[in-house]
Amino acid sequence: xxxxxxxxxxxxxxxxxxxxxxxxxxxxxxxxxxxxxxxxxxxxxxxxxxxxxxxxxxxxxxxxxxxxxxxxxxxxxxxxxxxxxxxxxxxxxxxxxxxxxxxxxxxxxxxxxxxxxxxxxxxxxxxxxxxxxxxxxxxxxxxxxxxxxxxxxxxxxxxxxxxxxxxxxxxxxxxxxxxxxxxxxxxxxxxxxxxxxxxxxxxxxxxxxxxxxxxxxxxxxxxxxxxxxxxxxxxxxxxxxxxxxxxxxxxxxxxxxxxxxxxxxxxxxxxxxxxxxxxxxxxxxxxxxxxxxxxxxxxxxxxxxxxxxxxxxxxxxxxxxxxxxxxxxxxxxxxxxxxxxxxxxxxxxxxxxxxxxxxxxxxxxxxxxxxxxxxxxxxxxxxxxxx
Amino acid sequence: xxxxxxxxxxxxxxxxxxxxxxxxxxxxxxxxxxxxxxxxxxxxxxxxxxxxxxxxxxxxxxxxxxxxxxxxxxxxxxxxxxxxxxxxxxxxxxxxxxxxxxxxxxxxxxxxxxxxxxxxxxxxxxxxxxxxxxxxxxxxxxxxxxxxxxxxxxxxxxxxxxxxxxx
Numbered sequence: 445x446x447x448x449x450x451x452x453x454x455x456x457x458x459x460x461x462x463x464x465x466x467x468x469x470x471x472x473x474x475x476x477x478x479x480x481x482x483x484x485x486x487x488x489x490x491x492x493x494x495x496x497x498x499x500x501x502x503x504x505x506x507x508x509x510x511x512x513x514x515x516x517x518x519x520x521x522x523x524x525x526x527x528x529x530x531x532x533x534x535x536x537x538x539x540x541x542x543x544x545x546x547x548x549x550x551x552x553x554x555x556x557x558x559x560x561x562x563x564x565x566x567x568x569x570x571x572x573x574x575x576x577x578x579x580x581x582x583x584x585x586x587x588x589x590x591x592x593x594x595x596x597x598x599x600x601x602x603x604x605x606x607x608x609x610x611x612x613x614x615x616x617x618x619x620x621x622x623x624x625x626x627x628x629x630x631x632x633x634x635x636x637x638x639x640x641x642x643x644x645x646x647x648x649x650x651x652x653x654x655x656x657x658x659x660x661x662x663x664x665x666x667x668x669x670x671x672x673x674x675x676x677x678x679x680x681x682x683x684x685x686x687x688x689x690x691x692x693x694x695x696x697x698x699x700x701x702x703x704x705x706x707x708x709x710x711x712x713x714x715x716x717x718x719x720x721x722x723x724x725x726x727x728x729x730x731x732x733x734x735x736x737x738x739x740x741x742x743x744x745x746x747x748x749x750x751x752x753x754x755x756x757x758x759x760x761x762x763x764x765x766x767x768x769x770x771x772x773x774x775x776x777x778x779x780x781x782x783x784x785x786x787x788x789x790x791x792x793x794x795x796x797x798x799x800x801x802x803x804x805x806x807x808x809x810x811x812x813x814x815x816x817x818x819x820x821x822x823x824x825x826x827x828x829x830x831x
Numbered sequence: 832x833x834x835x836x837x838x839x840x841x842x843x844x845x846x847x848x849x850x851x852x853x854x855x856x857x858x859x860x861x862x863x864x865x866x867x868x869x870x871x872x873x874x875x876x877x878x879x880x881x882x883x884x885x886x887x888x889x890x891x892x893x894x895x896x897x898x899x900x901x902x903x904x905x906x907x908x909x910x911x912x913x914x915x916x917x918x919x920x921x922x923x924x925x926x927x928x929x930x931x932x933x934x935x936x937x938x939x940x941x942x943x944x945x946x947x948x949x950x951x952x953x954x955x956x957x958x959x960x961x962x963x964x965x966x967x968x969x970x971x972x973x974x975x976x977x978x979x980x981x982x983x984x985x986x987x988x989x990x991x992x993x994x995x996x997x998x
């Protein structure tokens with residue numbers, strides 16, 4: 445398609461915490477600075493800046509991108525901000541890739557930030573403003589009224605039990621114990637999850653990731669620059685994104701077709717024909733336990749209705765046949781929306797370079813995938829990295 | 832990135848703010864909007880006031896959609912024809928929610944549901960709440976019927992239907 449090769453050459457992030465002292469701009473700065481330092485670049489080397497941030501209402505800054513620009517290194521540079529809700533963080537990588545692949549920039553700094561704690565009394569209230577103003581808001585629709593319905597349908601369609609999905613929380617929270625940014629790393633049993641408070645049946649408290657403050661950044665470079673500054677570039681081999689209808693009540697709530705379409709777009713670009721064999725490590729989106737399983741199936745990394753058994757068999761463990769969410773994910777590290785999804789891309793970057801420390805999966809993985817889900821629960825974004 | 836890396840980011844507590852250990856500024860937005868209800872939903876609401884649920888049929892794919900829209904998002908064609916639907920249907924999905932929007936908890940749960948109304952195309956769900964049921968009795972496939980407000984209390988809003996109850 446006449447596109448240039450693009451590599452991730454650096455990454456950085458803040459700790460994810462329930463409530464950060466730092467402002468959104470300060471969080472963006474810390475992550476961006478760490479990412480630049482990691483590849484020994486300075487802001488002078490950056491041609492353009494991409495910022496991803498999901499929901500303005502969390503931080504309380506309408507037009508958050510403009511506010512974040514200085515912290516994200518955007519001063520007097522080509523600067524652009526996007527938002528696709530929860531899918532933002534992975535799309536940030538895609539958006540930056542577009543700028544470098546097109547030939548517009550040689551070095552692009554990509555920053556994702558979310559500070560949810562500012563929204564009172566609880567950031568969940570921000571979701572009240574995203575639904576249909578005439579037919580849905582008067583009934584009080586909220587995220588925890590939609591997601592568990594999808595979970596209920598998904599689980600009953602495939603006959604998954606609460607225990608089946610709870611294993612995702614057990615695995616991811618355990619994996620997060622090895623992550624320096626994590627706020628929800630914990631050794632739990634399946635019964636701990638199943639016996640936790642019923643929030644919105646069938647959703648239990650420990651099925652849900654934690655709202656958080658944090659930022660993540662990556663540095664993208666064109667082939668020439670990447671080869672000059674690092675001997676371990678992680679090439680962006682595939683990128684895909686897709687949107688289903690906004691009318692959530694008429695969507696297929698069992699199978700997220702839009703995630704499959706995004707995955708197929710990325711696989712085709714990367715020349716991947718058998719994802720289950722060719723993807724060595726995966727970071728699918730896990731804001732809720734069942735979502736990781738549902739996403740793995742839509743990403744074609746597990747056959748439909750088989751993800752729970754593979755999980756129970758240990759296939760997705762960090763030392764399993766296909767490690768899934770070795771970072772600890774949103775369930776374990778925490779979920780500052782856009783920053784959490786870009787953290788998944790950063791994790792694949794660190795895994796492919798052998799720099800994941802205690803989280804390192806064995807066998808020197810060569811190809812990894814990160815995915816996120818968002819907008820009105822209708823967006824799928826997928827990135828494939830290859831070293 | 833090794834576990835030993837010291838990442839930036841300072842955790843504070845809610846109490847640090849409440850007790851003034853961390854300075855903070857409060858602001859309560861007073862955003863006000865008046866949304867006109869639009870062409871398709873405007874008519875849908877007028878019909879609700881009259882105790883009827885109306886959908887739209889796409890002349891090309893023959894799909895009968897509810898809530899109605901002035902265009903078919905699949906065929907991308909205008910000029911649908913109005914079709915009356917029944918005020919009963921079957922529960923496609925539901926959950927039993929104890930959580931309010933501000934994350935506080937409720938003793939009596941809400942039961943939000945996607946209902947497939949009789950007369951609409953398969954897979955065309957309608958969002959509303961279920962009432963007059965023991966949550967333990969909820970199940971997919973349950974037949975439910977709209978409980979309307981008294982005619983004099985109807986204003987042309989989605990809340991003209993109070994909820995759906997087992998039929």
